[in-house]
Amino acid sequence: MPPISHLPSPSSENWSLIIRPKTGWFELHLADLWRYRDLTTLFVWRDFVAQYKQTILGPLWHLLQPLFTTILFTLIFGRIAKLPTDNIPPMLFYMAGITAWTYFSECLNRTSTTFLTNASIFGKVYFPRLCVPLSVVISNLIKFAIQFALFLGFLAFFWMKGAPIHPNISILLTPILLLMMAALGLGTGIIVSALTTKYRDLQVLVTFGVQLAMYATPVIYPLSMFPNSARWIIVVTPMAPIIEAFRYAFLGQGLFSWGYLGISAAIIAAILFIGIVLFNHVERTFMDTV
Numbered sequence: 001m002p003p004i005s006h007l008p009s010p011s012s013e014n015w016s017l018i019i020r021p022k023t024g025w026f027e028l029h030l031a032d033l034w035r036y037r038d039l040t041t042l043f044v045w046r047d048f049v050a051q052y053k054q055t056i057l058g059p060l061w062h063l064l065q066p067l068f069t070t071i072l073f074t075l076i077f078g079r080i081a082k083l084p085t086d087n088i089p090p091m092l093f094y095m096a097g098i099t100a101w102t103y104f105s106e107c108l109n110r111t112s113t114t115f116l117t118n119a120s121i122f123g124k125v126y127f128p129r130l131c132v133p134l135s136v137v138i139s140n141l142i143k144f145a146i147q148f149a150l151f152l153g154f155l156a157f158f159w160m161k162g163a164p165i166h167p168n169i170s171i172l173l174t175p176i177l178l179l180m181m182a183a184l185g186l187g188t189g190i191i192v193s194a195l196t197t198k199y200r201d202l203q204v205l206v207t208f209g210v211q212l213a214m215y216a217t218p219v220i221y222p223l224s225m226f227p228n229s230a231r232w233i234i235v236v237t238p239m240a241p242i243i244e245a246f247r248y249a250f251l252g253q254g255l256f257s258w259g260y261l262g263i264s265a266a267i268i269a270a271i272l273f274i275g276i277v278l279f280n281h282v283e284r285t286f287m288d289t290v
Helices: 031-035 037-052 058-080 090-111 131-160 169-196 201-214 228-235 239-251 258-282
Strands: none
Touching (some): 037 131, 058 090, 058 131, 090 131, 131 239, 169 201, 239 258
């Protein structure tokens, strides 16, 4: 090894990137995500391919899962429990809620294991760690697109049969609703991921918690079945106004409210900000605890 004096001085080189340790909670360096966008694209492709490796049906599972879940909900909650569906055909009512909820829950579940499943990569080379959970959110858009196409197919079928459904101009809000679901899933997931580096019990509770949270949102029931005095309990759940707006846009029924969406957006923004700050703080020391 040559003497230190023979090594080139950093000041004499034109470095393209200087990596410094993060010393503050709010040193987020989010601009690095754009610089490493090609790496994010590779992670998206990796996630997409990994889902179908050594499977027989491949992407068809994305069609079978919501279809079987919708049929099950129709039988249990529609025929047996006889929950109202705002005069919408039960198949469409439940499929709309399942399509939206599945995208959010998949983003949350898969980003919640970011540190645990990628520890071997994180410990070897530098890159913005947020690239990994961000790639999960993007790759899940493929699954959402497949399930959304299935939903539109059933929507067209029931519309041609004369069902009382009325798609409207609010359909244009779909990208905004999708962005809100992605941000909520990403924010909640990276919070859980950061905490599970120290408290592994949280990982066991995530799947159960997500399933339980579904019953606190209007996936299997309309928000209209609650009196006005009790709706605030459901509305503080950020996904509730999103699902109601999604149903209103495509089916013409649902409690659409700009105020409710605004509250949801504010809560989602707070969760995402807290998640990013906590994620960036934990990534400095997670190798000592994972």
